[in-house]
Amino acid sequence: MTGRTPTLAVRADLNISLDGSASTTDQTAENPMGEDWFRLVAANAATRTFRERVLGDTSGKGTTGVDDAYAQEYFTNIGAEIMGAGMFGLHHNADDPDWRGWWGDEPPFRVPVFVLTHAPRPSIEMAGGTTFHFLDASPEEALAEATRAAGGADVRIGGGVRTVRSFLAAGLVDRLHVAIAPILLGRGLSLWEDLRGLERRYEVSSEIAESGTVHVTFRR
Amino acid sequence: MTGRTPTLAVRADLNISLDGSASTTDQTAENPMGEDWFRLVAANAATRTFRERVLGDTSGKGTTGVDDAYAQEYFTNIGAEIMGAGMFGLHHNADDPDWRGWWGDEPPFRVPVFVLTHAPRPSIEMAGGTTFHFLDASPEEALAEATRAAGGADVRIGGGVRTVRSFLAAGLVDRLHVAIAPILLGRGLSLWEDLRGLERRYEVSSEIAESGTVHVTFRR
Incomplete structure (x- = not known):
């Protein structure tokens, strides 16, 4: 279409459990984030990119495989x-x-x-x-x-x-990336609720990280 | 343990959607299986092994990749x-x-x-x-x-x-294999209901098939 502005991508990334939960429910006064949250984001938080960008760790420590490629992409x-x-x-x-x-x-x-x-x-x-x-x-x-x-x-x-x-x-x-941790939380808010048929509007592809995380990407 | 019978595996395999649904709800009089069911099992039903073993098709047609390896294993x-x-x-x-x-x-x-x-x-x-x-x-x-x-x-x-x-x-x-079709059914019975923490009793591994199916296996 003449004069059309190039379409820029609207992107979303979430860490979810195998049963679709994207929120956690086991917070306590002693453990305000809850243990589930750490298990949900563990593979991402272990990457070199996350450690550097979010935790300010410039030591170069952290994983550098598939999870890290997604973490880099996240900030790009x-x-x-x-x-x-x-x-x-x-x-x-x-x-x-x-x-x-x-x-x-x-x-x-x-x-x-x-x-x-x-x-x-x-x-x-x-x-x-x-x-x-x-x-x-x-x-x-x-x-x-x-x-x-x-x-x-x-x-x-x-x-x-x-x-x-x-x-x-x-x-x-335009692009939804979910990093699925192979754990079952059994409760919390499901990302997938009320999204029947979402895949029909996207190309869906998947990749397994060394950590066992399943990365699923919806692109249109 | 002396005299112990070798442990044989108790196995389960299910086709589920990305949102965990293992049953379908769109059956009609005209389409008694429903369209969702076909989408859920499409990759499995396309394998050479399924065609031969379940449909009696001995022509040798069908896919022979990762999905077929799981189909063979299913019957072994x-x-x-x-x-x-x-x-x-x-x-x-x-x-x-x-x-x-x-x-x-x-x-x-x-x-x-x-x-x-x-x-x-x-x-x-x-x-x-x-x-x-x-x-x-x-x-x-x-x-x-x-x-x-x-x-x-x-x-x-x-x-x-x-x-x-x-x-x-x-x-x-002992071994649960789920073949996850990258589709969202949004309803039906979830396999994962009330199974919080199941993964703690298993080793979990995953593999992506050429079809886009995500095969996740729980083994103990």
Whole structure:
């Protein structure tokens, strides 16, 4: 089509269990993340890229196989991110006007991040290139905003699972990558709920990592 | 352990969707199996082994890759099978004393098959080595009976999904193989329901077939 802007990809990546769970339920006061969460992300968190980019570990330690290739890809060519309020920690900190998220002083995103919330607050500029903006918007509106901010790069739908599902249901995701840990959580929020027939709109391919993680990618 | 009988494997194999569904719900009068069922088993049904063994097609046609290797393995070293009443068709034919199952005159099992039912009926000997026996028994009792009949070979838990789940929950399955079709059914009975932590009792490994099917095997 003449004059059409090249389509940039809207991407989503999630760690899920073999039974589809993308959230965990075993949090306790002693173990606020829960053990399940660690098992769900263990293979990803063990990669060299994750250790460097998220944990700030520049020692070069970490796995360098298939899982790491996906971790590298995860951080490549992203110009903006959209996340749900829960992923920013707003559900537990709604009353704290100074809440700056739980991603540290220098969050790993390094791009504009649009947090979806029914109670927007002023933007927060963090070190390292991340600025959090707060939007009360539909998936379509948020995506239009994030696309403008992305400056020609891709937009990530960061999570949580409800947010990713809403963008999938609205037909807005071009590439969905799930890293399936071969464990059964038996509870939590399933990524797959209400997505019957999703594969008909995509090419689906899979790959097994050395860790046993099954990487499944939906592309259109 | 001195005098211990070598442990024979209790095996189960199921075709499931990416969202864990092992049953289908789109049956109609015009399409009594439903379209979903064909999509769920398509890669398996396309194998040379399935075509020969189940459909009686001796032309040598069919796929010969990873899916076929699993299909061959499926039929290897099985001495007896256990199935639920539904898989024998009893739920829809309970009132027909002459019902002989829907597996044709020469069923593909070729071993004693124990059908679990609360209303046992006389055994039925079919052509080709299959004899259907009917048991009102617990998983443990049925397995003891099938093991005696298996003559030193493995016992298969054939299905359906509720039957496989009950044997898994009872800790009786040594090897579970699931062939995951990369489709989302969004409904039906999930294999994974109430099996939280199952993987802790097994080694889990995975393999991708040329068809895109993800084969996951739990072994202990």
